[in-house]
Amino acid sequence: MRLDDAGFDHAGFDDAVARVYWARLEDRHDGLLALLDAVERERHARYRRPADADRFLLGAAMVRALAGARLGCPPAAVTVDRRCDDCGKPHGKPRLPGAGLEVSVSHSGDLVGVACHPGAAVGLDVEQLDHRFDVDGLAATVLAPQEIASLAATAPADRLAGFLRYWTRKEALVKATGDGLRADLRSLVVTGPAEPPAVLASGHGELTLYDLTAAPGHLGALAMLRAAPVRVEELPATGLLRSTR
Numbered sequence: 535m536r537l538d539d540a541g542f543d544h545a546g547f548d549d550a551v552a553r554v555y556w557a558r559l560e561d562r563h564d565g566l567l568a569l570l571d572a573v574e575r576e577r578h579a580r581y582r583r584p585a586d587a588d589r590f591l592l593g594a595a596m597v598r599a600l601a602g603a604r605l606g607c608p609p610a611a612v613t614v615d616r617r618c619d620d621c622g623k624p625h626g627k628p629r630l631p632g633a634g635l636e637v638s639v640s641h642s643g644d645l646v647g648v649a650c651h652p653g654a655a656v657g658l659d660v661e662q663l664d665h666r667f668d669v670d671g672l673a674a675t676v677l678a679p680q681e682i683a684s685l686a687a688t689a690p691a692d693r694l695a696g697f698l699r700y701w702t703r704k705e706a707l708v709k710a711t712g713d714g715l716r717a718d719l720r721s722l723v724v725t726g727p728a729e730p731p732a733v734l735a736s737g738h739g740e741l742t743l744y745d746l747t748a749a750p751g752h753l754g755a756l757a758m759l760r761a762a763p764v765r766v767e768e769l770p771a772t773g774l775l776r777s778t779r
C-alpha cells in the first residue's frame with residue numbers, strides 16, 4: 535500500500551477489499567468543477583439548491599478521482615457513462631467503461647459517499663437519521679410482512695434507526711444490481727437491524743451485504759454482486775479530493 539502526502543493510496547485497488555470514501559459538503563472546492571464533463575456540468579448547473587449541486591459535484595469528482603487513479607490518467611479525462619436504463623438520461627448508475635472499476639454513489643445530509651471495487655458491482659446507500667421520516671408509511675411500501683412485524687416489536691426510540699437499517703441494506707442491494715427503486719423492495723428480504731447484515735431472499739444468487747459506520751447521525755450499507763466476502767474499508771475522502779487539486 536502506498537499512501538501519498540494527502541493520504542490517498544493510489545495503488546490501493548485490491549480484489550479482497552471494497553473501499554468507501556466519505557466526503558463532507560465542506561470538502562467541496564471550486565476546482566472540482568473543472569473535473570466534470572459537459573453532461574455533468576449541465577446537470578450540476580440545473581440543481582436549484584446549492585447543497586444538491588454540491589452533493590452531486592462531490593460524488594462525480596470522487597468517481598473521477600478514483601477512476602483516474604485506476605487508469606493512470608487525469609480525472610477529467612475519464613469517460614463516465616451515466617445513462618439511465620429506464621429513459622437514457624444521464625442520471626443512472628455511473629459506469630466506467632474500460633476502467634475495471636465498479637463504483638456506487640450515495641448522498642444524504644452533508645455526507646457524500648463513493649464505494650469502489652475492482653471487479654464486482656457495488657451498491658452504496660447512506661441515510662441521515664431524520665426524524666421527519668414517516669416510518670410507518672414507508673415501512674408498508676418497502677418492508678416484507680416479517681420485517682414489518684420485527685420492526686413493530688422494536689422499542690419506539692429505536693424504530694427510526696431500525697427502519698433505516700432495513701432501508702439502507704435494501705437500497706444498497708438494488709443499487710448493486712442497478713435496478714434501483716424499480717425493484718419491489720417488499721420481496722427483497724434482509725435480516726433485521728439487531729442481526730448481522732445478510733440477504734434472506736432476493737432473486738439474485740450472489741449478493742453480499744455489509745453495514746457501514748458512515749458518520750454520526752447517519753446509517754449506511756454496502757452491497758456487492760459477489761459471493762466471496764471482502765474486507766470493507768471506510769476512509770475520509772479528504773486525501774482523494776486533495777489529489778485532484
Ligand SMILES: CC(C)(COP(=O)(O)OP(=O)(O)OC[C@H]1O[C@@H](n2cnc3c(N)ncnc32)[C@H](O)[C@@H]1OP(=O)(O)O)[C@@H](O)C(=O)NCCC(=O)NCCS
Nearest residue numbers: 590593620621625626627628639640641709712713714715
Ligand atoms: C438509485 C436510487 C435508488 C437512488 O436513490 P436516492 O436515495 O435518491 O439517492 P442516493 O443518494 O442514495 O443515490 C443517488 C445516486 O445513485 C446513483 N444511481 C442512479 N440510478 C441508479 C441505479 N439504477 N442503480 C444504482 N445507482 C444508481 C447515481 O450515482 C446517483 O448519484 P448522482 O445523483 O450524484 O448521480 C433511485 O434514484 C432510483 O431507483 N433510480 C432509478 C429509477 C428511477 O428513478 N427512474 C426514474 C428516472 S427515469
